[in-house]
Amino acid sequence: MTFSNTLIPLASSIISFIFAVLIFKRYFDRKSLHLLLWGLGMVFYGIGGFSEAYYGAFGWNALIFRMWYLFGAILVAAWLGQGTVYLLAKRRKANVLMIILVIGSLFGLFMVFNAELDSSPLATSGETRIELSGKNVIPRNVRLLTPFFNIYGTLTLIGGAIYSAWIFYRKRILLHRTVGNILIATGAILPAMGGIFSRFEIPGILYILEFFGAILIFTGFLRATSPMDADQPATEIPSVN
DSSP: IIIIIEEEEEEHHHHHHHHHHHHHHHHHHHHHHHHHHHHHHHHHHHHHHHHHHHHHHOOOOHHHHIIIIIEEEEEEHHHHHHHHHHSSSSSHHHHHHHHHHHHHHHHHHHHHHSSOOTTTTOOOOOGGGOOOOOTTOOOHHHHTTTHHHHHHHHHHHHHHHHHHHHHHHHHTHHHHHHHHHHHHHHHHHHHHHHHHHHHHHHHHHHHHHHHHHHHHHHHHHHHHHHHTTTTTTOOOOOOOO
């Protein structure tokens, strides 16, 4: 067990689950669908971190790997991004994209849990244990699903946060939400960058960027949802709320 491949992803997982609880609480108060999807997305983020920590501590486990690949590598960004779609887009368009995402997610579930795995690239122990990766472990036809989900999720989550931040900055109102959305966008970029480093087989970066990504998204959400000052006018401009 090492700090980098066990404790860092475990910390990411704990932060993500705490964040998910807070979002679900807000959802039950407001009944806004985008909050429900963000909460589910952070649960997926937490499952991914837990799976990484489990592998770092105990080594190969086929079920843990499948959970990591489905929730951490495929679904998390897309479901967080879909929450932003419901916040910013027209409901009819968001509903169509939601149907596509659900069908795609079920297909991903089927593919991941029916794939033949080769554990040899990851079946190491002790200090030599590397970061979780799907390369040479899960078939290429399954790995081809990942970019479609991640590109969609990254563009919608980061794009939505940047759009909201720009609107509030331009209007010079609710500037705490500008800051919050910038933090959310930055936090969403970091895991995507970590995935790029992982694909180029550069070790030691993915888990760190996932950790700081979770912190920034959490901090951004808290900042964006902080109480408005009395002298700030209410607005219908969409943002994290």
